[in-house]
Amino acid sequence: MTRTPTSTPWPSGADPRPDGTIDPAFEAAAEEFNTSPVVRLLGLRLVHLKPGRARLVLDVNGRHRNLRGVVHGGITATLLDAACGNALRAALGPGGSVTTVELKVNFLAPITEGRLVAEGQAxxxxSTLAVARGDLYYLPPGDPGDAPPEKPPAGAPAGPGRLVATALATFYVLDRG
Amino acid sequence: MTRTPTSTPWPSGADPRPDGTIDPAFEAAAEEFNTSPVVRLLGLRLVHLKPGRARLVLDVNGRHRNLRGVVHGGITATLLDAACGNALRAALGPGGSVTTVELKVNFLAPITEGRLVAEGQAxxxxSTLAVARGDLYYLPPGDPGDAPPEKPPAGAPAGPGRLVATALATFYVLDRG
Amino acid sequence: MTRTPTSTPWPSGADPRPDGTIDPAFEAAAEEFNTSPVVRLLGLRLVHLKPGRARLVLDVNGRHRNLRGVVHGGITATLLDAACGNALRAALGPGGSVTTVELKVNFLAPITEGRLVAEGQAxxxxSTLAVARGDLYYLPPGDPGDAPPEKPPAGAPAGPGRLVATALATFYVLDRG
Amino acid sequence: MTRTPTSTPWPSGADPRPDGTIDPAFEAAAEEFNTSPVVRLLGLRLVHLKPGRARLVLDVNGRHRNLRGVVHGGITATLLDAACGNALRAALGPGGSVTTVELKVNFLAPITEGRLVAEGQAxxxxSTLAVARGDLYYLPPGDPGDAPPEKPPAGAPAGPGRLVATALATFYVLDRG
Known part of the structure; x- marks a missing residue:
């Protein structure tokens, strides 16, 4: 399958920022996030950031799995927390900062391998509190473009892959930027 | 059915059929819902129902308010629970039935008067569980079309009014329809 | 008031404050709550209030039911929201005031009749936010003392009746009292 | 300060077997959990397991921290998810198995160092679904027994340390054991 950045922009394994663009105003914030300890420990990566929107990617490996060989719920929660928090941070503008008050995650399907893409949205x-939602999509190993996303239920928006988790979270505004 | 702008003020502009339409397949379900006791007690109304989508309307009055003169959180939760449940019911098809496992609601702004519109989405x-989200919008008294919706944060979708609450809920599938 | 554990266990319908006592410091707050519009509309009643703890009672009637003849989730949410909010209000002291940021409710069993007792706990x-949990118990119609509470799972605390819902909620501190 | 596992384990005083005990019926389950990949990656440990109750411990290190030097919310969520899931697993009995449907976590205070203790309770x-709550306590570095737990609000139960997070979660019963 031939792919070009234009026709199948997301996500290409070779690209260090698959379909992601970091709004120039947030490059320092994204760089800081991507080098933080827990982010490196888990192997996730912030690939897209603009006001009110963030996208993170995690390529699943053996270390992310639990007893039954599936990705642990804590990993899923980490991705969604980070997607929501970064979306809000960028909604506030450069210098904006938030901390999680509470996070609620629905786990919709088990994941054992492949790529996880977390989308956060303000x-x-x-003035004091902010709310975001997050969606976690799964793309199978190999060329993600070859696998059509699972059909969502009627009335639901189509995403870049199979929806495997969704979140709604509240944050405290530490710095309005 | 004869309708006038005065009697069906919501929402003008964006929706050519402002008060919603009930998919013919779900007319019996909507009628049943609208005549149930708690629905009549609170005064809410299911005005739009199609697969995976539902819309309810409540015109706020004094009985819905709490100590501080604002609509009680329980009323908000009722609207969002009903919007989510009906959206999923209709996603399953005629005869589909669900019951709420858990509901999480974020209250974003106090409401004291006007019209509340709850939108549910599958x-x-x-096979056993289903998940929906719900958004509650506020329209001020008078002709809502005159009041532009409050600008949502960057990255957030525009709704028919000011977003005053949002929900994420899990349901148990009682009958697949 | 003379009471014996055998003849009037808890709560007794004849008693205006069944097993409940309102800490004198909070009598004005409880009275205000019990006369607010939505509280009267639904028929619930705050019967116990002391620092960090609140109890509400609702005697189920036909108006509280939904399509399937069971108490609507919104009623359950209202009770738990009120139990949590009052517990926190009283934790702050006389004059304390909170408003719900978000509420998450798990519905554990359907209720069709009898008495609901909501217990809130700080x-x-x-300084800005507060968190409470709430538990909703069901007591069958008739003399509640005749019906032993359903055995909870191992490790769970016994309550005054069958646990039918539980909540975890976040509040914003409006006034520290 | 010199410490040995014997002389200053966790928590002193309240628990005669400070580091927890694994009910013999669940020894295989606990061993399996403690050797699973994600558990080893994060460094957490299941130290107490009996029907309906579980306790996990994590000694915070640099890898668990986020941008601001505090333990990432995803780590907190992982601990609470595991505490809730194990408590329910043990409530079902040997061979019992559950998977997380949804998890809601409140983050009450930032943690930068020390020991985290997660308590799960059924x-x-x-028959199909189960619900658990979890509490996460923080103990400062050094001898935990020397640091009295922070006073909880009136009406709240005292725990083994400062309460830094709390959770309410729903699980699907995979195997009743």
Whole structure:
């Protein structure tokens, strides 16, 4: 299968920032995030950041699995927390900072391998509190472009892959940027 | 059915059929819902129902308010629970039935008057469990079309009014329809 | 008031404050709550209030039911929201005031009749935010003392009746009292 | 300061067997859990397991921290998910198995160092679904017994340390054991 950045922009394994673009205003924030200890420990990566939106990618490996060989819920929660938090941080602007008040995650399907893509979206930004939602999509190993996303239920938006988890989270605004 | 802008003020502009439409396949279900006791007690109304989507409306009155004169969180939760449950019911098809396993609601702004519009959307329908999200919008009294919706944060979708609450909920599939 | 454990266990319908006592410091707050519009609409009642703890009672009637004849989830959410909020209000002291940021409710069993007792408990009170949990118990119609509470799972605390819902909620501190 | 596992384990005083005990019926399950990949990656440890109850311990190190030098919310979520899941697994009995449907975590205070202790408790075990709550306590570095737990709000139970997070979660019963 022939692919070009234009026709199948996301996600290409070879690209260090698959379909991701970091808004120039947030490059320092993204770089800082991607070099933080827990991010390196787990192997996740912030690949897209613009006001109110963030995308992270994690390529699943054996270390992420639990007893039954599936990705542990804590890994899923980490990805969604980070997607939501970064989306809100970028909604506030450069210098914006938030901390998680509470996070609620629904786990929709088990994952054993492949790539996880977490999309975060700002929902509400108040003076003290902010709310975001996050969706976690799964792409099978190999060329993700070859695997059509699973059909979502009627009325649900189509995503870049199979929806495997979704989150709704509340944050405290530490710095409005 | 004869309708006038005065009696069906919501929402003008964006929706050519402002008060919603009930998919013919779900007319019996909507009628049943709208005549159930708690629905009549609170005064809410299911106005739009199609596979994976539902919309309810409540015109706020004094009975819905709490100590501080704002709509009680339980009313908000009722609207969002009903929006999510009906969206999933309709995602399953005629005869589909679900019951709430758990509901998580974020309250984003206090409401004291006007119209509340709850939008439910199916996110995931599995064999045993299903997940939906709901958004609650506020429209001020008078002609809502005159009041532009509050600008949501960057990256957030625009809704029919000001977003005042949002929910993520899990349901048990009682009948697949 | 003379009571014996055998004849009037808890709660007794004849008693305006069944097993409940309102800490004198909070009598005005409880009275205010019990006369607010939505509380009267639904028929619930705050019967116990002391620092960090609150108890509400609702006697189920036909108006509280949904399509399937069971108490609507919104009623359950209202009770638990009120139990959590009052517990935190009283944890802050007389004059304390909170508003719900978000509420998450698990519905454990359907209820069709009888008495619902909501217990709220402060978990954390910070300078801006506070967290509480709530448990909703069901007591069958008739003399509740005749019906032993359903045995909870191993490791779970015994409550005054069958546990039918549980909640964890976040509040914003409006007034520290 | 010199410490040995024998002289200053966790927590002193309240628990005669400070580091927890594994009910003999669950020794195989605990051993399996403690050797699973993600558990080893993060460095957490299941130290106490009996029907309906579980306790895990994590000694914080640099790898668990996020941008601001505090333990990442995903680590907290992992601990609480594991505490809840193991408590339910043990409530079902040897051979019992559950998977997380959804998890909601409240983050109450930032943690930068020391020991985290997650306590899980079964709340409800139904035929298909089960619910648990979890509490995460923090003990400062050094001899935990020397640091009195922070005073919880009125009405809240005292724990083995400062309460830094709390969770309410729903699980699907895979195997009733």
């Amino acid at each position: 929902v509400h930004v108040g | 996110v995931h329908v599995g | 978990v954390h009170v910070g | 709340v409800h075990v139904g």
